Amino acid sequence: MSSVNIFDPAKTRAKADVLEVHEIEPIAVRRTETGGWFMDFGRAAFGTLRLTVTSDRSATTTVRLGEKLADDGRIDRHPPGTVRYREILLELESGTRTMLVVIPPDERNTGPGAVRMPDSLFEVMPFRYAEVEINAAVATLDRLCQLAVLHPFDDEAAAFTCDDDRLNRVWELCKYSIKATSFCGIYVDGDRERIPYEADAYINQLCHYGVDAEYEMARRTFEHLLSHPTWPTEWVLHFVPMAWADYQYTGRKDLLKTCYPQLQRKALLALAREDGLISTETGRVTPELLRELRMDALKNPLRELVDWPPGSFTDGGTGERDNYDMVPVKTVVNAFHAWNLDLLGQIADLLGKAEDAAAYRERHARVAASLRQVCFDERRGVFVDGEGSAHASLHANMIPAALGLVPRGREESVLAFITSRGMACSVYGAQYLLESCYRLGDPGHALKLMTAEHDRGWLNMLRVGSTVTLEAWDHKYKNNLDWNHAWGAAPANILPRFVAGVSPASPGFAEILIAPQPAGLKRMDAKVPTPRGPVTVQIESVRNGERLLRLQTPAPARLQLDGLLPPGTNRNAERMAFHPLPAGRHEFTIDNRKGRIK
Numbered sequence: 001m002s003s004v005n006i007f008d009p010a011k012t013r014a015k016a017d018v019l020e021v022h023e024i025e026p027i028a029v030r031r032t033e034t035g036g037w038f039m040d041f042g043r044a045a046f047g048t049l050r051l052t053v054t055s056d057r058s059a060t061t062t063v064r065l066g067e068k069l070a071d072d073g074r075i076d077r078h079p080p081g082t083v084r085y086r087e088i089l090l091e092l093e094s095g096t097r098t099m100l101v102v103i104p105p106d107e108r109n110t111g112p113g114a115v116r117m118p119d120s121l122f123e124v125m126p127f128r129y130a131e132v133e134i135n136a137a138v139a140t141l142d143r144l145c146q147l148a149v150l151h152p153f154d155d156e157a158a159a160f161t162c163d164d165d166r167l168n169r170v171w172e173l174c175k176y177s178i179k180a181t182s183f184c185g186i187y188v189d190g191d192r193e194r195i196p197y198e199a200d201a202y203i204n205q206l207c208h209y210g211v212d213a214e215y216e217m218a219r220r221t222f223e224h225l226l227s228h229p230t231w232p233t234e235w236v237l238h239f240v241p242m243a244w245a246d247y248q249y250t251g252r253k254d255l256l257k258t259c260y261p262q263l264q265r266k267a268l269l270a271l272a273r274e275d276g277l278i279s280t281e282t283g284r285v286t287p288e289l290l291r292e293l294r295m296d297a298l299k300n301p302l303r304e305l306v307d308w309p310p311g312s313f314t315d316g317g318t319g320e321r322d323n324y325d326m327v328p329v330k331t332v333v334n335a336f337h338a339w340n341l342d343l344l345g346q347i348a349d350l351l352g353k354a355e356d357a358a359a360y361r362e363r364h365a366r367v368a369a370s371l372r373q374v375c376f377d378e379r380r381g382v383f384v385d386g387e388g389s390a391h392a393s394l395h396a397n398m399i400p401a402a403l404g405l406v407p408r409g410r411e412e413s414v415l416a417f418i419t420s421r422g423m424a425c426s427v428y429g430a431q432y433l434l435e436s437c438y439r440l441g442d443p444g445h446a447l448k449l450m451t452a453e454h455d456r457g458w459l460n461m462l463r464v465g466s467t468v469t470l471e472a473w474d475h476k477y478k479n480n481l482d483w484n485h486a487w488g489a490a491p492a493n494i495l496p497r498f499v500a501g502v503s504p505a506s507p508g509f510a511e512i513l514i515a516p517q518p519a520g521l522k523r524m525d526a527k528v529p530t531p532r533g534p535v536t537v538q539i540e541s542v543r544n545g546e547r548l549l550r551l552q553t554p555a556p557a558r559l560q561l562d563g564l565l566p567p568g569t570n571r572n573a574e575r576m577a578f579h580p581l582p583a584g585r586h587e588f589t590i591d592n593r594k595g596r597i598k
Contacts (some may be wrong), residue, residue, distance in 0.1 A: 016118035018185040018217075021047075024146040026130075036062075036133035037141055038074065043176060043467040044128040044484065045148035046183035046191070049101040051132065055092040055139035063088045063101050065127040067483050068465055075129045081471075081481040082192040084125050092139055100147070109194040113228075115184045116194075117149070124149050124183060126191050126484045128467060151182035151217055157534070158211045159527040160495050162518075166451040167495075170458040174492035175211045177469040178204065181486040186221040190471055190485040196221050196228065198235035200487040202242050203431050207492035213529035215250050222246070222255070226262060231298050232305040233280055237336040239266035244343045247350075250531060251508020256347050263347065265292050267340040269363075276367035277374065277387070278337050280304065281328035306332050306395055307429045309472075313479040320426035320477070322393040329387035331375040331396040338367045339403045371400070372407050381413025394421040395429060401436035415440040423449055423456040427472060427488035434490060438498040443517035443563065446498070450491050458491065500526035500537045501563060508532075511556050514581075516549075517563030530554065545592040550585070557581040561597070564590055 024047075026039035044067050053061075066075035066085040079085050088101055103123040110116050110123070117123055127146075134141050160171045181188070187204040188194045205218040222242050229236065240263050246255050256263070270289050271278035278284075280302045287296065295301040304326065311319035324332075345360035374387050375396070383396040397414050400406055406414045418436055425433055430449070437446035453459055456473045464474070469488035472478035497503050501516035509530040514537060518524050522541040527534050533554035540548045547564065551557070558578040579597070589598045 013116045014118050014184040014186070015220075016120045018151060018220075019118070019121065019183070020150055020152055021121070022148045022150055023050075024148050026144070026146075032074070032131065032133075034133060035136055036131055037144075039130045039132075039144060041128055041130070041146045043180070044126045045146060045150070045180055046124040046126050046484075047146050047148040048103050048122055048124060049130055049144060050098065050147050051101070051144040052096065052098045052142040053092055053134065053139050054096040054142055055094055057094050057138060059092045059135065059138045061090045061092055061135075061139070062131075062133040063090050064131040064133075065101075065103075065125060066129050067126055069129065075131055080475040081479055082190075083481075083483050084127060084191060086125060086127075096142065098143075106191075109191055114194040115186060115188055115196070115224075117184075121149060122147075126180070126468070149183040150179060151185055151214075153179045153182065153214070154212050154529075155179075157213055157527075157529040158496065159525070160500070161525050162521045163523040164447075164451060164521060166453075166459060167447070167521075169462060170450055170491050171495055173458060173462055173467070174207065174469060174489035176467065177484075177486050177489040178207045178211050178492055180468050181484055182217065186217060186224055187486065189487065190482040192471075192480070192482045195230070196225055197230045197232075197487075198225055198238040198242070199232070199428060200485075201225065202238045202245070203428065203490060203493070204486045205242060205245055206431075206497070207486065207489050209245070209249050210493040210496040210528070213531055213534075215246065215531070218242070218246060219255065222259075226259065227294065229294055229298070231295070231301045231303060233268070233302050233333055234305050234336050236266050236268060236293065236295075236302070237333070237340055239263060240340045240343045240347075244347065247347075248504045248507055249509070251510065253350065257351055260347065260351060260353075264344065267344055268337060272337075272363075272367075275370040275374070276363055277329050277334050277370050279328045279330070279333075304330055304333055306330070307426050309426075309478050312477055314476050320424075320429065320472075322395060322421060322424040323391065324393045324395055325385040325389040325391040327386035327389045329374070331371065331383050331386050332399050334367060334371050334375070335400040335403050335405055338364055338371060338405060341367060368405055371405060376407060376410075381410050382417045383414070392417065394418065394424045394433070398425070398429070398433045398436040401440055402432040404439065406440070411440050415442055419445045423452065423473075426477075427470065427485070427490070430488075431490040431494075434494045435498070438494075438517055443498070443519040446494070447519040447521070450494070458488075461488070496526060496528040499524065500528055500535075501560075502526070502528040502530075502535045502537065504530075505558050509555055511558065512553050513560065514551060514553065514557050515560035515563050541592075542589075546598070547590040547592055549588045549590050551581070551587075552585045553581060553583055555583050557583075559586075561590065564592065566592060 027042040028040040068076040068079045070076040187201040189197050189200045201221045271284045290296040306324045307320040309319050341364035348357035382392045385396045434446045461470045466483040468484045471481040471485035503513050505511040505513035524539045526537045536552040538550040542548050
């Protein structure tokens with residue numbers, strides 16, 4: 001594929017030929033106390049209204065659109081944060097007319113930095129509810145539907161059900177969030193800005209792979225971001241993982257080959273000191289580097305995020321960084337840097353660049369060793385936040401753990417610290433927190449986090465009334481939050497990748513890894529999309545501590561069963577061999593006590 005950006009840098013618009021307009025009928029309609037009509041479309045979508053009205057004379061009617069209900073059952077006209085509400089006057093003409101509600105452009109999300117709707121379509125906003133105030137003495141409302149703009153999406157491509165209905169509801173919320181937020185044809189961060197951000201896009205990409213066999217939207221987003229990077233240091237370090245995920249899921253090398261020089265720069269090699277660790281606060285961020293990264297026009301580029309927001313926007317407090325000590329040489333940043341080096345070594349090998357591959361392997365080993373020497377507290381058995389810091393945060397431990405950087409033999413102490421901190425991170429950080437639990441062998445804690453009933457979990461998003469994942473756990477944790485942020489949908493990729501355990505064992509799913517980790521679930525039925533067709537994984541507890549495992553795979557697979565060992569088992573010590581499987585259907589009885597086929 002070409003490295004030329006498919007978007008006009010001066011006037012970024014979504015491509016109409018990759019978008020569809022769907023007519024959505026309301027699931028409930030009722031008259032209001034004022035004589036108008038109230039409609040509930042069941043779930044929020046980005047779109048507008050089309051209505052047919054018969055009027056005996058010219059008149060004006062009011063249309064209200066919103067995401068949230070007030071306590072009186074009407075649309076909330078003063079929602080918190082940037083939860084959406086619009087009130088629009090509509091001019092009626094005599095006779096029967098079919099009209100499109102024209103949504104006035106929002107100054108921010110249609111500005112120069114935003115991805116705007118195609119000229120051939122119409123402006124949109126996210127809404128679930130509509131109210132139309134029509135004077136019955138003057139006019140009648142004959143028909144009304146929501147026109148939702150969506151990227152093509154196969155609702156049947158993926159499925160997940162289990163015996164815990166809370167987890168089923170979280171899955172449906174997160175799966176739909178990926179569909180609903182596809183309205184620009186590339187991954188944007190919500191309606192407030194409509195701007196792609198690298199780490200947001202990486203989570204969105206993994207989630208999209210988990211709910212549909214669709215790979216081009218991620219590629220378009222990657223291309224866009226090469227020309228339109230954003231400011232956080234860690235976001236730059238998500239380019240290489242995005243490109244690598246594309247290769248793993250599609251099996252296509254073209255993106256890696258075309259963008260290899262850019263990917264090398266995105267690893268921030270220029271910021272390294274002699275021991276390999278990097279920092280943006282030691283004088284190595286030069287104008288030349290910023291030009292190479294296409295960040296020279298950004299305000300305050302290469303600033304560390306760790307997590308967001310850094311402090312509660314509403315009530316004060318610690319925010320989502322778990323009191324992270326923002327020292328110059330940070331554990332989180334260097335964990336991401338080490339990950340980039342590891343992936344670049346594999347990419348260089350793949351492209352036949354043996355000298356580069358050897359250099360990246362050496363740099364990765366040096367950075368990993370330095371990270372453990374400088375940032376790991378041997379006495380406490382945990383990572384501290386960075387060089388010279390005595391503080392250990394959730395982030396300084398969950399991210400190295402998710403990326404395979406925990407010193408050998410110290411997995412138990414790091415895991416104990418991670419589980420002690422609960423959900424002391426944002427919806428973005430939750431991606432790496434959940435991954436760290438599965439990679440360190442505690443799927444039960446991850447399951448507990450995903451089904452938590454308190455206000456720092458996905459069930460709270462449903463409880464407050466949203467049908468798309470929130471930008472933050474709750475309004476009190478981010479007072480400008482929106483209700484349509486796909487970076488909050490991590491379970492959409494965690495459930496297929498770790499609970500069902502389906503991932504590519506070789507690029508493009510030529511061989512498939514199936515390593516389920518259902519923890520305490522008694523029953524699970526998952527369908528995971530791949531470019532070769534779906535993988536199905538069914539687990540059912542049957543008798544005498546046994547489980548029935550049924551699989552269907554479209555390609556040869558490697559089955560790994562250590563994720564079925566009982567809680568408390570040292571899985572790293574008892575990691576089991578792979579069971580090779582041919583394509584087709586398979587059924588096994590598993591001894592729960594040993595995690596082995598009977």
